[in-house]
Amino acid sequence: MKITNVEAFWLRCPIPKEKQHASDYGLLTNFDMTLVVVTTDSGLQGFGEAKAAVGSSGVCASIVSCIENEIRPLLIGQDARHISRIWEIVYNGTRDHYALKRGRGFPVLGRRGITISALSGVDTALWDIKGKALGVPVVDLLGGACRDQMPAYASGGWAGVEKIGEQLNGYVSKGFKGVKMRVGVMDETVQASIDRVRAAREALGDGIKLMADAHGTYSVPEAKQFCRGVEDCNLYWFEEPISPDNRHGTAEVRASTSIPIAAGESEYTCFDIRDLIEVRALDVVQPDSAIIGGISEAMRVAHLARTHQLELAPHCWGSAFSFMAGVHMAFAAPAATIVEFSLGGNPMMYELVKEQITVTDGQLEAPTAPGLGVTPNWEFVKEFSQKI
Numbered sequence: 001m002k003i004t005n006v007e008a009f010w011l012r013c014p015i016p017k018e019k020q021h022a023s024d025y026g027l028l029t030n031f032d033m034t035l036v037v038v039t040t041d042s043g044l045q046g047f048g049e050a051k052a053a054v055g056s057s058g059v060c061a062s063i064v065s066c067i068e069n070e071i072r073p074l075l076i077g078q079d080a081r082h083i084s085r086i087w088e089i090v091y092n093g094t095r096d097h098y099a100l101k102r103g104r105g106f107p108v109l110g111r112r113g114i115t116i117s118a119l120s121g122v123d124t125a126l127w128d129i130k131g132k133a134l135g136v137p138v139v140d141l142l143g144g145a146c147r148d149q150m151p152a153y154a155s156g157g158w159a160g161v162e163k164i165g166e167q168l169n170g171y172v173s174k175g176f177k178g179v180k181m182r183v184g185v186m187d188e189t190v191q192a193s194i195d196r197v198r199a200a201r202e203a204l205g206d207g208i209k210l211m212a213d214a215h216g217t218y219s220v221p222e223a224k225q226f227c228r229g230v231e232d233c234n235l236y237w238f239e240e241p242i243s244p245d246n247r248h249g250t251a252e253v254r255a256s257t258s259i260p261i262a263a264g265e266s267e268y269t270c271f272d273i274r275d276l277i278e279v280r281a282l283d284v285v286q287p288d289s290a291i292i293g294g295i296s297e298a299m300r301v302a303h304l305a306r307t308h309q310l311e312l313a314p315h316c317w318g319s320a321f322s323f324m325a326g327v328h329m330a331f332a333a334p335a336a337t338i339v340e341f342s343l344g345g346n347p348m349m350y351e352l353v354k355e356q357i358t359v360t361d362g363q364l365e366a367p368t369a370p371g372l373g374v375t376p377n378w379e380f381v382k383e384f385s386q387k388i
Contacts, residue, residue: 001080001133005039006122008050008067010060010386011348019345021158024186024215025055033319033348034060035381036067036121040080044132047376048124049322050117051290054215054265056317056346061388066118075122081133083126087296090119112268116293123294124325124372131371138325138372142299142332145366150330152359153209155317156343157181161196165203168210171343175361178209178236178338183226184217194229201233209338213239216266220249227257237262237284237313251281262286265315269293270300277308285335288315289325298325302333309335316340319348320357324372331366339364352380 012032020029034050050067052058074089085100092099095106108115131138139145154171157164157180168179181200183193197212204210212235218226223241230238237260241253244266254261262284267273269292276282287301298314305312312335314326323342330336341359342349349357353374367373 001044001129002041003038003075003078003080004041006067006072006075007037007039008064008121009035009037009381010064010388011035011352011381011384012386013347013351013384015345015347021156021344022186023158023182024184024217025057028055028057028344031056031346031348032058032060034063034121035319035321035376036125038075038080038122038125038129040129042133044129046080046125046127046129046132047321047372047374048121048128048294048325049290049319050121051288051318051322052117054288054291054317056344060386062114063118063121064388066114067122070115071118071122080126080129083123083130083296086126087119087123087293090115090122112272116268117291120290120292120294120297123296124289124321127295128371135370137367137369138295138328139331139367142295142328145331146334147331148366149363150336150339151177151362152339152341152364153178153180153211154343155180155340157200158186161192161199164196164200168200169203172204172208175359176341177362178211179204180211180213180239180340182215183212184214186217190218190222190225190229193226197230197233197235206234209236210234211236211239211262214241216240216243218242220246220252223253224256227253227259231257231259235259239263239286240265247276247279247281250276251279254281254283260284260311262313264301265291267292269297270304273301273304277304277310282310284311284313286313286315288318288322289329290318290322295325295329298329299333302329302335305335306333312336313338314340317342320350320353320355320374321372323349323357324367324374327364328367328372352377
């Protein structure tokens with residue numbers, strides 16, 4: 001099953017005005033993603049997502065260029081079934097033979113950033129191909145589902161103090177038993193974030209999981225102040241309190257509070273996650289399959305989480321392809337407990353694919369369709385592809 005082509009498409013779709021939201025990233029008027037397509041000589045195609053940004057808006061031109069000009073020449077003629085070998089070929093470049101012979105990495109300079117994001121989409125597409133070739137869902141290739149169902153939490157929560165309870169209870173009315181809201185510099189002051197969280201908890205009551213996400217925007221003192229102010233609000237976790245560049249600062253915040261600290265969506269490869277774990281910076285690990293290095297690397301992170309008895313909660317804010325990559329990984333991972341479900345304006349979750357992704361009473365069912373279980377709507381791809 002030889003690889004005959006590797007393609008990438010930068011898609012940018014406008015978000016309807018009534019579904020737009022503003023955060024520290026500004027007003028999000030468009031949703032961007034990089035669709036990766038791997039084609040084999042058997043006619044099978046696999047699909048994945050590579051991310052240019054953690055949020056939903058970002059310029060994907062460099063990822064498209066990396067995939068088509070750097071990665072494609074390495075992969076043409078390779079056996080698509082050899083996913084681990086291909087991962088090492090891309091990660092190690094011309095020294096891949098040393099890496100495979102000696103059992104340790106000789107990585108290219110771009111072992112973080114664009115190269116790994118690009119590899120993420122290719123790797124996920126290869127898992128999709130293998131599942132389709134064998135007629136089984138990717139989760140079966142990863143060892144099988146650990147559970148029949150998993151809870152999903154509604155990810156959103158941008159409203160001000162007067163409306164945040166109403167917004168989050170709107171998610172609860174859809175069946176979600178857990179909700180996440182945004183805090184941080186978007187609120188201008190730490191006290192404003194505290195007030196919004198306290199209003200949210202009062203509106204939700206005690207029976208709903210409540211998470212807060214600062215998008216890495218607080219300083220260490222601000223994050224500590226926030227934690228003190230919401231200590232009695234029973235937060236399920238506090239996500240990315242400070243910059244991902246300051247893992248020791250994140251560890252300092254964690255040491256100052258009883259609130260669980262979550263992080264990982266901005267990290268590349270299991271080595272970054274290992275470093276967070278080593279400095280005792282987190283309680284909840286959040287790899288993003290479209291950033292971390294694909295399903296292969298996300299599963300290595302899942303093994304780290306289980307080894308260190310940490311909770312695994314994949315970051316799934318993206319298109320249907322990265323969402324389903326996270327879902328398959330989460331169902332296969334013993335440490336996973338809950339999956340993120342975007343409640344923002346997200347045409348890439350619904351209009352990009354032919355299948356409908358659903359959550360029933362706050363629960364996701366274990367995947368059963370071959371591969372990832374989602375396929376592109378090519379009319380949508382054609383309409384929203386950007387010229388590079």
